[in-house]
Amino acid sequence: MTIPARTHSTVDDQIAKDILFIKGVNKFYETQSGTTHALENINLTIKEGEFVSIIGPSGCGKSTLLKILANLEKPSSGEINWGEKSSKDQIGFVFQDSTLLPWKNVLENSLFPLKVKKMDTRENLERVEYLLKIAGLDSFKKAYPNELSGGMKQRVSIVRSLSFDPKVLLMDEPFGALDAMTRDKMNIELQRIWNETKKTVLFITHSINEAVFLSDRVVVMSPRPGRIDRVFTIDLIRPRTVDVRETIDFVKYVKEIREVLGNDD
Ligand SMILES: Nc1ncnc2c1ncn2[C@@H]1O[C@H](COP(=O)(O)OP(=O)(O)OP(=O)(O)O)[C@@H](O)[C@H]1O
Ligand SMILES: [Mg+2]
Known part of the structure; x- marks a missing residue:
């Protein structure tokens, strides 16, 4: 199915299909010091091509939720259903700290997952070349990680996670360690990559500004046990430029989300 051009913030409800159903998910961790109730009754449906951010206080279970979606953790109860069976095997994960192999350029x-998965087909190799181009890394293909800036490393991580053309991209605070200016650039870059590759993205951040700037919807979670407090639909025209942050609508969203979070940005 072709996803329509993103001229507007929200994916067209009439056309886009649901790709992921999170139903009544609870997660308990059993440790030597007792039981931690990390997630409580999480219900969320994600549409194909949607960009959804998750924001909430430290320890409210955001990473846990992403790990459950990536099948790296099991829910204690509830279930995860994918609209199409194939989607669950097509997940790219960008971790908070970029973990590039220092001895590889x-x-x-960028090609590493393709080699590991034995998916280094011509089509996939061409995709990586294309992604490196749109990520502005074309002239750095031969450079090693220690020769790159923090932002460039994160861009390589994103390219790497997209190398096998996953349907869904899970991103756990990918820009948390970056300075404000680089982070702004990465937000623009990510919006562009998302727009051109038409992925479904679940994005964790601690920044309300970043969440509003990037998202179709922002999911606000409560302190542990993490529950969904509120879901905001961000109705701002795309593509968004940094100037959007000066607009009344943008400021209003930020204020409302901050109120729900209790000034917790
Ligand atoms: N493997 C684990 N074993 C035991 N407890 C865990 C484990 N992973 C997470 N927890 C606990 O579950 C809760 C939620 O953790 P999680 O990492 O999901 O939070 P988070 O929202 O991502 O926080 P942050 O914003 O700080 O990254 C925390 O109390 C944490 O201590
Ligand atoms: Mg986390």
Whole structure:
């Protein structure tokens, strides 16, 4: 199915299909010091091509939820259903700290999942070349991680996670360690990559500004046990430029989300 051009913030409800159903998910961790109730009754449906951010206080279970979606953790109860069976095997994960292999250059790092998964087909190799281009890394293909800036490393991580053309991209605070200016640039870059590759993205952040800037919807979670407090639909025209942050609508969203979070940005 072709996803319509993103001229507007929200994916067209009439056309886009549901790709992921999170139903009544609870997660308890059993540790030596007792039981932690990390997630409580999480219900959320995600549409194909949607960009959804998750924001909430530290320890409210955001990473846990992403790990459950990536099948790295099991829910204690509830279920995860994918609209199409194939989607659950097509997940790219960008972790908070970029973990590039220091002895491999940018191109080799980007191709790494393809080698591991034995998916280094011509089509996939061409995709990586294309992604490196749109991520502005074309002339750094031979560079090693220690020759890159923090933002460039994160861009390589994003390219790497997209190398096998996953349907869904899970991103756990990918820009948390970056300075404000680089982070702004990465937000623009990510919006562009998302727009061009038409992925479904679940994005964790601690920044309300970042969440509003990037998202179709922002999911606000409560302190532990993490529950969904509120879901905001961000109705701002795309593509968004940094100037959007000066607009009344943008400021209003930020204020409302901050109120729900209790000034917790
Ligand atoms: N493997 C684990 N074993 C035991 N407890 C865990 C484990 N992983 C997470 N927890 C606990 O579950 C709760 C939620 O953790 P999680 O990492 O999901 O939070 P988070 O919202 O991502 O926080 P942050 O914003 O700080 O990254 C925390 O209390 C944490 O201590
Ligand atoms: Mg986390």
